Amino acid sequence: xxxxxxxxxxxxxxxxxxxxxxxxxxxFYRGYTVSLIGALPxxxxxxxxxxxxxxxxxxxxxxxxxxxxxxIYGAIAGAAGQTSSYPFDIIRRRMQTAFIxxxxxxxxxxxxxxxxxxxxxGFIKGLYKxxxxxxxxxPIAAGVGFMTxxxxxxxxxxxxxxxxxx
Numbered sequence: 812x813x814x815x816x817x818x819x820x821x822x823x824x825x826x827x828x829x830x831x832x833x834x835x836x837x838x839f840y841r842g843y844t845v846s847l848i849g850a851l852p853x854x855x856x857x858x859x860x861x862x863x864x865x866x867x868x869x870x871x872x873x874x875x876x877x878x879x880x881x882x883i884y885g886a887i888a889g890a891a892g893q894t895s896s897y898p899f900d901i902i903r904r905r906m907q908t909a910f911i912x913x914x915x916x917x918x919x920x921x922x923x924x925x926x927x928x929x930x931x932x933g934f935i936k937g938l939y940k941x942x943x944x945x946x947x948x949x950p951i952a953a954g955v956g957f958m959t960x961x962x963x964x965x966x967x968x969x970x971x972x973x974x975x976x977x
Contacts, residue, residue, distance in 0.1 A: 843901035845921050851897025857892030882958040889953020898938035
């Protein structure tokens, strides 16, 4: 509803009805494939950066990173992951809103839309529009997530060893 005005659609139920009426079930999955594709560079680059920063830390300081350092490394990794996958988010959003905003784009596939954006808006301005706002919220969430995962993993291994190897 963020991309429509009140007179076009009054509520979410109306949007669902209109989507189903004009596009069928397929309309609810618009952008799904590009979301799956975009998860690969995000996960690959984020985990690579996070684990690499922890290795550098261990090699330089000869000790494990503290939780706050893990959170910082996770935030850096999250920013790297978002940057690598952001063009896929742009494509996904365009595909999802094409039916309402740009009907002439609604039949374009991933590669066609990708090349159209680059051709008309440029590589950086077209595919990275709005990335700076994502750098505000995303790295914080990624940092907390990576840190929490590592801490829970540490305690679960410690508990497992204590329970099963006494």
